[in-house]
Amino acid sequence: MERDKRAVVKGSHVLVLPMPAQGHINPMLQFSKRLAAKGIKVTLVTTSSYLNAMQGEQALAMPINVEPIFDGFREGERVAGVDDYLERFKATVPGSLAEVIKKHSSTQNPPRCLIYDSLLPWAVDVAQDSGIHAATFFTQPCAVSVIYYHELQGSLKFPLMEPVVKLPSLPDMEFNDLPTFVYGPGSYPGLYDLVFSRFSNIDKATWVLWNTFDDLEDELVKWMKRKWPIKTIGPTIPSMFLDQRLEDDKDYGLSLFKPKSEACMEWLDSKSPHSVVYVSFGSVARLEEAQMAELAWGLKRSNYSFLWVVRETELEKLPRSFIEETSDSSLIVTWCNQMQVLAHRSIGCFVTHCGWNSTIEALGLGVPMVAMPQWTDQPTNAKFVADVWGVGVRVKVDGNGTIVTNEEIERCLREVMVEGERGIEIRQNSGKWKELARKAVDGGGSSEKNIEDFVGELMSNSYSIKE
Known part of the structure; x- marks a missing residue:
C-alpha cells in the first residue's frame, strides 16, 4: 500500500x-x-x-x-x-x-x-x-x-x-x-x-x-x-x-452527532449480503410527520431488513408502536458512521434525500440508491442518480404532488433490491461508478x-x- x-x-x-x-x-x-x-x-x-x-x-x-x-x-x-x-x-x-x-x-x-x-x-x-x-x-x-x-x-x-x-x-x-x-x-x-x-x-x-x-x-x-x-x-x-x-x-x-457505530456494525454483521435497506436523510432534512409515516409503513411493507437513521429531534414523528412492530427486522438509531454502513457487505440499497455528500458517498462505494429528494440541489442530484448515472430509482409523489406513499416506497425498494433486469442493471452501474471514483x-x-x-x-x- x-x-x-x-x-x-x-x-x-x-x-x-x-x-x-x-x-x-x-x-x-x-x-x-x-x-x-x-x-x-x-x-x-x-x-x-x-x-x-x-x-x-x-x-x-x-x-x-x-x-x-x-x-x-x-x-x-x-x-x-x-x-x-x-x-x-x-x-x-x-x-x-x-x-x-x-x-x-x-x-x-x-x-x-x-x-x-x-x-x-x-x-x-x-x-x-x-x-x-x-x-x-x-x-x-x-x-x-x-x-x-x-x-x-x-x-x-x-x-x-x-x-x-x-x-x-x-x-x-x-x-x-x-x-x-x-x-x-x-x-x-x-x-x-x-x-x-x-x-x-x-x-x-x-x-x-x-x-x-x-x-x-x-x-x-x-x-x-x-x-x-x-x-x-x-x-x-x-x-x-x-x-x-x-x-x-x-x-x-468532525461531527455534530455521536454515532452508534458499534451497535450498527454488530447488527449489520448478522445480516446476509445485500439484504439491508439503509435509510438516512442527513443532518438537516426534516420530513413532515405524514411523510415519516408513509416511509415507515413502506419499509415495513417491503419486508426487507432496514437500518434507519432518525435524528433524536425527529423520533417523535414515527408512528406509534412502529419501533416495537418492526424490532425483529430493523435497527433505528439517532446517528451512525455512514461510510462504515455504506461499505458494509449487507447493504443492498440506500434510501437518501440526495444531498451531494450522501450521493457521492454512495457513488464512491457502489451502493444503489432510492432517491427521495427534498429541496435545494437534491432534485437535480436525484435526476442524475436515476436517469444519467443509472445507479438508482427516484420516488414519485402522489397525484396531489405533496407526498410519497408507502406503496410507492415499497415499489421502489423492490425495483432496486430484487435481482430482476432493472435491479441487476442498477447494481452493475453502481459498480462501474465505484471504480471510476477510485481511479x-x-x-x-x-x-x-x-x-x-x-x-x-x-x-x-x-x-x-x-x-
Missing part, C-alpha cells in the same frame, strides 16, 4: 474556511487531508460555536490545525433563525478572519492561500486585502451550479412555457428536476441570496475547486472550464474507502492530477494575486 505523506514544506500554508455546517465542513476537511499528505500545512478555520457543539472527543486523522473563529454568538446564545444567524455571521466573521490571517502571517510559515466555501464569496476580498491568494470551493455538483448560473443569466423564465428545460451541457430536465431555489427563496431568503452570490466575484479567485470528478460530469466540466479555471478534486470521502493511499484516513473526523483520486487519476497541479501552482511564484 502506497502512503502519500510528505514533510511539511515551508511556505506552503493554507487556511480553509468552510460554511459551519457538517455537509460543508466534511468535504473541505477531506480535501485538506489530501493537501496535508502532500506536505501542505493546513489550518481549518471554523466557528467556536460549531466546535463547542461537536459531540465527544474529535480526532483528525491527518495533521491539520483547527483555528476557532468568532461568529458573533456567545456560548449558549440562542439563534432566532437561519436568516438571523447568516446576517450576524456575515457581519462578524470577515473581521475575525482578517485577524486570523494577520496572526498567522507573523509565523515562520505564513498562509499563502485561503480556500473558502463558495457560499462565502466575501472571503476572497478578505484574502486579497491580506495579500494572499484565494481559492473558492464548491461543495455541490457542477450540474446544479450550471443551472444556477443560467438562472442568473436570465435563461430560465418562470412560469416555464415548455414542459422540458434545455440548457447547454445538461440533459433535458423537467420542472421537478431543477434545484428548488431557481423558482424562489421560499422560507429562506438568506440561503437564497447565499446560493446565487457565489458567482458575484468568482473571477477574483485564483482557483475554482469542485467536489466532483471528470468522468462523473464530463460534459459539464468541459463547459465550465471554458468560463473558469476549475479543478475537480473529488470525491472527497475518506481515503480508506477509495484509493487507500492515506492509511489513517478512515473517517471525516479519479488514485495515482494518475484526474482528481489526483488536479490536486498535484494545485499544489504546484500554489508553490509557484508566477501566480500573482488577482485584483
